[in-house]
Amino acid sequence: MLEKAYDPAGTEDRIYAMWESSGAFRADAKSEKESFTVSMPPPNATGQLHLGHAVMLALEDIFIRFNRMRGKEVLWVPGTDHAAIATENVVIKQIQKEEKIPNPRAKLGREELIRRIAEFVERSRDTIRSQVRKMGSSCDWSRERYTLEPALNRLVNEVFVSMYRDGLIYRGHRIVNWDPKLQTTVSDDEIVYEERKDPFYTFQYGPFQIGTSRPETKFGDKYVVMHPEDERYAKYKHGDTFTAEWINGPIKATIIKDKAVDPTFGTGVMTITPWHDTVDFELAERQDLDKEQIIGFDGKLLPIAGEFEGMRIEEARPKIVSKLEKKGLLVKIDEGYIHNVALSQRGKGLIEPQIKEQWFIDVNKRVVQWKRRELSLKEVMQEVVKTGLIKIIPERFEKEYFHWIDNLRDWCISRQIWWGHRVPVWYKKSESAVDTHVGVTPPEGNGWEQDPDTLDTWFSSALWTWSTLVDTKLTEDTSLSLQDLLLQSPDFMKFHPTDVLETGYDIIFFWVARMVLMTTYVTGSIAELEYGQVPFETVYLHGLIRTRDGRKMSKSDPDTMIDPLDMIGKYGADALRLSMIVGQSPGNDSRLYEEKIAGYRNFVNKLWNASRFVLMQCDQAKVDPHTIAPSDMKPKSLADHALLYELLSVRSDVTDAIATYRLSEAGERLYSFVWDFFCDWYLELSKGEVNIPFLVNALREILQLIHSYCPFVTEELWSHVKYNEFGMLIQHPWPLPISKGHGEEREAFQVLIDVVTTVRRMRSDYGVEQAKTIALILHSQKYEDVLASQKEHILRLTKADQWTLTAKPEKHQNAASTFLPGVEVHIPLEGLLDLAKEKASAEEERDRLKTYKKGIEGKLKNKAFVENAPTAVVDQEREKLASTEEKLKKIEERLKMLK
């Protein structure tokens, strides 16, 4: 016999091991079945699983389990991400701290550092693997991949080379976000802005006054820019020159007119520093102006600064200001200037814009093949969502997606770090020039040196949906083209495109958009793939999990963190999964706290105990549940019919809801069905005369329907109640949704439900403890048989000794009886009934009904409604009106009597 309470800790690992060793997770590329594929967003190979991962795993596991049960060939590919900068930073910090090496890069060298990081990653990946298992994820471990493995490196190189040949990847001098602290470029998306209050200086520059918060960049300024229509400066012509006294002596300046200048800001005049400012850089490009570097990559001033050369910015700034002041060029200082400062998301170092030679992906060049047309990457990305090839849930993120693409600039893909896919480009310096080789493999011959940069981590992640499906062995054959690699990989041909990509909305731009970009580019020219595949057909974006008071959970604030593994240990993975999914809607943030998880633990326990009850019934009747065939599910009592009806209705609701990604709705439906209907109503009612075969089969179906939400407890219970010939629940077929029938039966058992409910309510309302006799007053003959057949039930549930069935309305009718259309319930209260109380409640009821009736009448008076609304709706309204009028009449009669 089962224990009194479910023990997740003692169950989950055992069940998971059973699933895994049975091969239930493994997909078969040769299967005839329709495929259903999900690529797991690879967690960073650093550190621990957090709630973001947990919610992702729970959602994806539901999609996967549901579709597996529905008879699809499912594949869920797990993996980890090398997470370039993040990982390198973690390891460097570790070495700095533990080995007291201030600059590990310089001290250890490239090879050694990479070796150390790889070692660290190997350990972390083991942790991640076991944590993903703890969540119950039914992914195919035999296909686990890693973004930095050799096979994927081959594909990364193939894509790079191909894009280079198409002219989509180019090397150029561009302004980049330089992090002097980490000595690397940082992408726009990895920058955070912080509001700072700094002094704002106004200097005299020739005849103009210019403002700046960064005097240290002003050494090389030799252009003065103003708006062409600014009348204050109309006398100065574009291209005019003048000489101005400046920091290190006189300087020859040129006047430039450009619309980028805001005439209302400051004096409406500015000087520019193209090397260290994005806007200035663009202006300089447009106007074809000189650019000069002022600050070195180490963050120190260059020789152009004269006496200030070699100084750090913080040190130089006050000195520069005071020098200008001495020269009489300082007009004023405004101390309260509030502006945003760019900081690196990782390490919080100050970002210094610099011009650097970097690798870029051109998003505007129209050379991408897509459905036999030539588009730019930008256009393809827009096209696939516009035409519905990709759907985003919730829909509003499609708007944000388009908005993001509209503002998209060329993607800088090179990084000055060591951990990652190295740029597959080699240089050979000779006296006269530099030879360049761009290739999947290194060039022949001596003297070649590989580009030191690595690729943005999102470059390899962007290939994830298909790179993980390419056969590893094939990638060792260098004679195969990228196209061959795809077309000859059975997994790719069977499982791509993937069905749904599930991830947090916070990385829609980092990752989702870039997967679209890469995949459409790579597949667009392949005829066998109908000239293009998208990486996924549906994007499901979940919200962030926040703390109880709505804050973000952050590592720096451990008190706010809920560790999913702690929660699993305490309440079980099933409870954690439910608590993150039920009551959550896609794209919206949600709050999680322990009581919530405990609530779902209670639910899991409820399910456990309901099953325990069923097993006890079997035990008492000396029936082995394993021998009860599914075909034995024959309803006997009205309660059975009621349950059957509800079950069919739940089945179709839940199937529909999950298939359309409304997981919360399906979860809630199951929750209240199991608890309120099955346990509190049906099981209570069936005590005393149990229809065991029916009950066992009903429980089996419940377990099937809810398995994807709480896989562990259901699989465990399944082993106790399943039919001998069945296998594990994880592979059991999903119950076929059947359209609802049972109209008359439904009506009949509804009467039963209502009678019992009404009697209970009346007892509570009037504080009647023991009514020995209850009277059921029938307004309609047709319920007589129904009620008679359930006499025993009714007496037991109403705690009455006997009853009377009366066909006519009697004197002492009760307000509460209006709940029943065909039957009224009357408990003779032997003078206890408080007439005044009843009257008040009847009056209240009458007023409510009157208002309601008015509403319906208004509706039916409206021609537009009657003519245009579906006839079913109109009929419904007429019925409502009729029944309301009837109720009103009854109440008014009763009120007369009470007088």
Place this chain on the structure above:
RNA sequence: GGGUGGUUAGCUCAGUUGGUCUAGAGCGUCUGGUUUACACCCAGAAGGUCACAGGUUCGACUCCUGUACCACCCACCA
């Protein structure tokens, strides 16, 4: 500055093309309960003018406009 979303019971949130919602759930609160599965339970109750102001409609939590407050995203101004 540009954009998106939210504002529903004490708390956390559902509410799918406007009409079975005369607004729901969980938690919390209160009342009652040793009913042969479960106190991680059972039976009930209280609690909301669905942010505010207009509009469209026979009818609005649901659609439109505006306001306030709260989030988030993007850009970043010398």
